[in-house]
Amino acid sequence: MSSTPEYARLSVAPMMDWTDRHERFFLRRISAHVQLYSEMVTTGAILHGPRDRLLAFDPAEHPVALQLGGSDPAALAECARIGADLGYDEINLNVGCPSDRVQSGRFGACLMGEPALVAASVAAMRAAVAVPVTVKHRIAIDEMPEWETLIGFVDRVADVGCDRFIVHARKAWLEGLSPKENRELPPLQYGLVRRLKEERPALHITINGGVESLDDAVAHLACVDGGMLGRAAYQNPYVLAEADRRVFGADTPVHTRHEIIDAYCNHIARETSAGTHLMAMTRHILGLFNGLPGARAFRRHLSENTPGFDGTPDEAVALVRQAASLVRDGRRVAA
Known part of the structure; x- marks a missing residue:
């Protein structure tokens, strides 16, 4: 076998x-x-x-x-x-x-x-x-x-x-x-x-x-x-x-989408510190909130604000968390 x-x-x-x-x-x-x-x-x-x-x-x-x-x-x-x-x-x-x-x-x-x-x-x-x-x-x-x-x-x-x-x-x-x-x-x-x-x-x-x-x-x-x-x-x-x-029978918690964003933000902070462009990372998360109220606003906020981004790692993380907050309450957040 x-x-x-x-x-x-x-x-x-x-x-x-x-x-x-x-x-x-x-x-x-x-x-x-x-x-x-x-x-x-x-x-x-x-x-x-x-x-x-x-x-x-x-x-x-x-x-x-x-x-x-x-x-x-x-x-x-x-x-x-x-x-x-x-x-x-x-x-x-x-x-x-x-x-x-x-x-x-x-x-x-x-x-x-x-x-x-x-x-x-x-x-x-x-x-x-x-x-x-x-x-x-x-x-x-x-x-x-x-x-x-x-x-x-x-x-x-x-x-x-x-x-x-x-x-x-x-x-x-x-x-x-x-x-x-x-x-x-x-x-x-x-x-x-x-x-x-x-x-x-x-x-x-x-x-x-x-x-x-x-x-x-x-x-x-x-x-x-x-x-x-x-x-x-x-x-x-x-x-x-x-x-x-x-599939694997693991007794592990199912993370919420926002918990996943929070965990990924650690990667974003580390990588932007090393010179990785923010959009190289955020392009992969655009579908995370698919089907939820505010998902389109989340995608739009990232798409409008990550091209040409030249801020600090803290600002990069804040931008992503700001986008994710749109799914929580549906409000439009200013760039």
Whole structure:
């Protein structure tokens, strides 16, 4: 059986431009146990770019995984080693992104058509690190037959020792659809992912795609090992508020939204002291009060006052708390 850690039962997907270290720190104020992922980072960026900035994370983010983009086994192995040495709990290979830019670099979803290369890459990564190496992928690409492609791909990669697969339950079309359309237009095929678990019970299988709520994730856990939320957790992060209790059985309090803001303000004060722009942090909290009276005023106050902000850390914290106060009483607060 897979030796998968308990935290893999629920995770938040790696999302470019979204799941940076500030977003991950923020989500950790909501749930202590849900697994978090970095944005995809390419091997080239790690080997030749500002590594410290790209891979930085706070110890409070654990459990946290580093997602890599690439197709050269040696480069992936070296980047996996770097990530593991920095303390990431898991190294994940992106075989699901269908964007033209990613395809041009020969990584992402196009690698579904090269299972032998993916297997070689995973084998090299596993040889380089002691932490789990996992793969996030689609069901199939383009005109490839769904089930035959899925089971063939998973079997080939499992042969080199990988036992955790995160399956976005859609095909990816490499031409004719944008990345956004590829997330929405190809039909969800949860049945194939469930069949994969049934036929390969020793593998840990996580469903991704169309998981819009904690209820959705919990329902999937009846058939597979893990549920992964994507944009739903970004647009309405409070969806994770009861995750620790409902998914992990933890006897921990459910924090109110305002308690979460108060905790995040400590991060804001520390980061603005270090020169981080306020908007880099507040952009991640805009959806926290979704559905509550005053939520629009909260978003507007932050959107109007954080661009160009050049105040002190105390002023940054005051601005955020002032925005949150609009949800309490609905009053408009002057900038």
